[in-house]
Amino acid sequence: xxxxxxxxxxxxxxxxxxxxxxxxxxxxxxxxxxxxxxxxxxxxxxxxxxxxxxxxxxxxxxxxxxxxxxxxxxxxxxxxxxxxxxxxxxxxxxxxxxxxxxxxxxxxxxxxxxxxxxxxxxxxxxxxxxxxxxxxxxxxxxxxxxxxxxxxxxxxxxxxxxxxxxxxxxxxxxxxxxxxxxxxxxxxxxxxxxxxxxxxxxxxxxxxxxxxxxxxxxxxxxxxxx
Amino acid sequence: xxxxxxxxxxxxxxxxxxxxxxxxxxxxxxxxxxxxxxxxxxxxxxxxxxxxxxxxxxxxxxxxxxxxxxxxxxxxxxxxxxxxxxxxxxxxxxxxxxxxxxxxxxxxxxxxxxxxxxxxxxxxxxxxxxxxxxxxxxxxxxxxxxxxxxxxxxxxxxxxxxxxxxxxxxxxxxxxxxxxxxxxxxxxxxxxxxxxxxxxxxxxxxxxxxxxxxxxxxxxxxxxxxxxxxxxxxxxxxxxxxxxx
Amino acid sequence: xxxxxxxxxxxxxxxxxxxxxxxxxxxxxxxxxxxxxxxxxxxxxxxxxxxxxxxxxxxxxxxxxxxxxxxxxxxxxxxxxxxxxxxxxxxxxxxxxxxxxxxxxxxxxxxxxxxxxxxxxxxxxxxxxxxxxxxxxxxxxxxxxxxxxxxxxxxxxxxxxxxxxxxxxxxxxxxxxxxxxxxxxxxxxxxxxxxxxxxxxxxxxxxxxxxxxxxxxxxxxxxxxxxxxxxxxxxxxxxxxxxxxxxxxxxxxxxxxxxxxxxxxxxx
Numbered sequence: 001x002x003x004x005x006x007x008x009x010x011x012x013x014x015x016x017x018x019x020x021x022x023x024x025x026x027x028x029x030x031x032x033x034x035x036x037x038x039x040x041x042x043x044x045x046x047x048x049x050x051x052x053x054x055x056x057x058x059x060x061x062x063x064x065x066x067x068x069x070x071x072x073x074x075x076x077x078x079x080x081x082x083x084x085x086x087x088x089x090x091x092x093x094x095x096x097x098x099x100x101x102x103x104x105x106x107x108x109x110x111x112x113x114x115x116x117x118x119x120x121x122x123x124x125x126x127x128x129x130x131x132x133x134x135x136x137x138x139x140x141x142x143x144x145x146x147x148x149x150x151x152x153x154x155x156x157x158x159x160x161x162x163x164x165x166x167x168x169x170x171x172x173x174x175x176x177x178x179x180x181x182x183x184x185x186x187x188x189x190x191x192x193x194x195x196x197x198x199x200x201x202x203x204x205x206x207x208x209x210x211x212x213x214x215x216x217x218x219x220x221x222x223x224x225x226x
Numbered sequence: 227x228x229x230x231x232x233x234x235x236x237x238x239x240x241x242x243x244x245x246x247x248x249x250x251x252x253x254x255x256x257x258x259x260x261x262x263x264x265x266x267x268x269x270x271x272x273x274x275x276x277x278x279x280x281x282x283x284x285x286x287x288x289x290x291x292x293x294x295x296x297x298x299x300x301x302x303x304x305x306x307x308x309x310x311x312x313x314x315x316x317x318x319x320x321x322x323x324x325x326x327x328x329x330x331x332x333x334x335x336x337x338x339x340x341x342x343x344x345x346x347x348x349x350x351x352x353x354x355x356x357x358x359x360x361x362x363x364x365x366x367x368x369x370x371x372x373x374x375x376x377x378x379x380x381x382x383x384x385x386x387x388x389x390x391x392x393x394x395x396x397x398x399x400x401x402x403x404x405x406x407x408x409x410x411x412x413x414x415x416x417x418x419x420x421x422x423x424x425x426x427x428x429x430x431x432x433x434x435x436x437x438x439x440x441x442x443x444x445x446x447x448x449x450x451x452x453x454x455x456x457x458x459x460x461x462x463x464x465x466x467x468x469x470x471x
Numbered sequence: 472x473x474x475x476x477x478x479x480x481x482x483x484x485x486x487x488x489x490x491x492x493x494x495x496x497x498x499x500x501x502x503x504x505x506x507x508x509x510x511x512x513x514x515x516x517x518x519x520x521x522x523x524x525x526x527x528x529x530x531x532x533x534x535x536x537x538x539x540x541x542x543x544x545x546x547x548x549x550x551x552x553x554x555x556x557x558x559x560x561x562x563x564x565x566x567x568x569x570x571x572x573x574x575x576x577x578x579x580x581x582x583x584x585x586x587x588x589x590x591x592x593x594x595x596x597x598x599x600x601x602x603x604x605x606x607x608x609x610x611x612x613x614x615x616x617x618x619x620x621x622x623x624x625x626x627x628x629x630x631x632x633x634x635x636x637x638x639x640x641x642x643x644x645x646x647x648x649x650x651x652x653x654x655x656x657x658x659x660x661x662x663x664x665x666x667x668x669x670x671x672x673x674x675x676x677x678x679x680x681x682x683x684x685x686x687x688x689x690x691x692x693x694x695x696x697x698x699x700x701x702x703x704x705x706x707x708x709x710x711x712x713x714x715x716x717x718x719x720x721x722x723x724x725x726x727x728x729x730x731x732x733x734x735x736x737x738x739x
Binding site for chain 2: 008013125126209210
């Protein structure tokens, strides 16, 4: 199967016809594979999908996300994961199974407003997605500023092989933890560096579709004296 | 439908309408996508002298909870006219006409939006008419589709709106305010251009079976023209030149 | 729209820490309002209109002029009524349905600011004493909410009324008849401008953003006219102001107000 060029598509537009599998953000209408969103069509190995340029975050299994604890019951914490669904973190994830925790216990580990790096465990939409913080590089985030961008700008922020985010981190002396859900935590010892890093991120969000973005970011990071 | 006596010549001997158009011409339509900061999706549409601002929020939590559906997201629509949008100032409270139009537009969009992927949520579409000049429901529907696409709500197709009608015994496309007041029929249409299905259809006035057929045909043609403008609005926002592929 | 948006203690502490260093979240000075742009005539079919953008807050004001029966006790004066509505497109928490107290307050404060200033000489808006007068309605629609709707509505209303056209009417058989295509300038006497200040801890900041609004302890809206006189006041929020603070606020509102007034004048 030949690989077709990526194309801009809008909802209802026919991407291709023939024996292809309709995957993310596409549907089959008769012989045609049709896009359901605004995005870039990608025909690949007999399947068709559309990479979104719009929309909020839809939880997917194994995604690394940043969450903000909003409340808890005796059995779990609820986290805002920048989606129309909240993330559910079971108490057993932190305390181990068969441990019945009190409210004090719960608050001692995670309390309202805490930021966490978590992974989506089960994104079955009939109930709120389950998340976990037990794992390498997961857990409570102690310091840093929470920044929100559109989830589909995340790949642009990371850049080819991480080049864009590394550029920002090194020139501003900061560390950025990126969630697939568009939530990021930026931390730095240097408050000016922190501000610059955040401004660079905002620039990328605004100008993600522009070709010379890397130049713009470079220019922005180099300007402004300390 | 007025059918009022008027001094305005609705159609002259050269087939030119009161605003200079030919019988099968729509008014000028422009649409801009993504005009509001807070809304998840938005669009501003000018359809002739109609000026309508649409904002979309969602998928989002439903309150009160009993209104949500465990199997699918729900669509809610509100069509509302600003007090300064019409000739004589309108009371800000929703009128029965606005309630009906809200429902009709919702049912025009429902066949297109795919909300099964978002159970227990709602997608809210708010259409604000800032200036009205006949055909606001078709213009609002057109803007709503663009705002929904801007918000990333998955859709089978866009829905384009345009009205056909009859004035001075002729079948015309895109009825303006004077034609609505003094004409003989007004037939608003909502149409999915790729799936080729009509999802909004109403009639105010009297048409012979032949005129009815002609109105539908000319109306669909109008909707297809409007669809090109919808496409352009989304392309202008998301696929601007200088874009990296 | 809940007046007290839930902003957590963490955010409040961050903002206070910045204020202690003399800084605001968006880099403005304490007495600096956000960028204001005013476009008039955005609704050409209305008798007057203006769109005010104060930072990311946006309000569209439309002016409708039509003949009305006068109020029973003021048969020698025209009518001026201002309203305000937060459209559901403006913010995720904006509700439809009957207006909640914060929206009612917004509408009434906007109305008082314009009316009490005497912006329009109502005595010149009479067609026939005790029978028919000219009614001027200025309706504000908030289309995008990023804080400080009081000032945005004030600027949109003042600009729209300042740039409106009053149709000419003729009394025929005791009823007012509009003469198509003929208009007069509105009888403007002054340009009222409101300035809203938020008190956060011991600090007072002009033109709060939605974040500052969410954590403020109290607020005051002061409306001044072209002579620099105070024509309307509204204090809100659950804390209080000291006497000194109130004097400082009035001075700021006159200073900032006069700059805003220039922008409104330029817009016509």
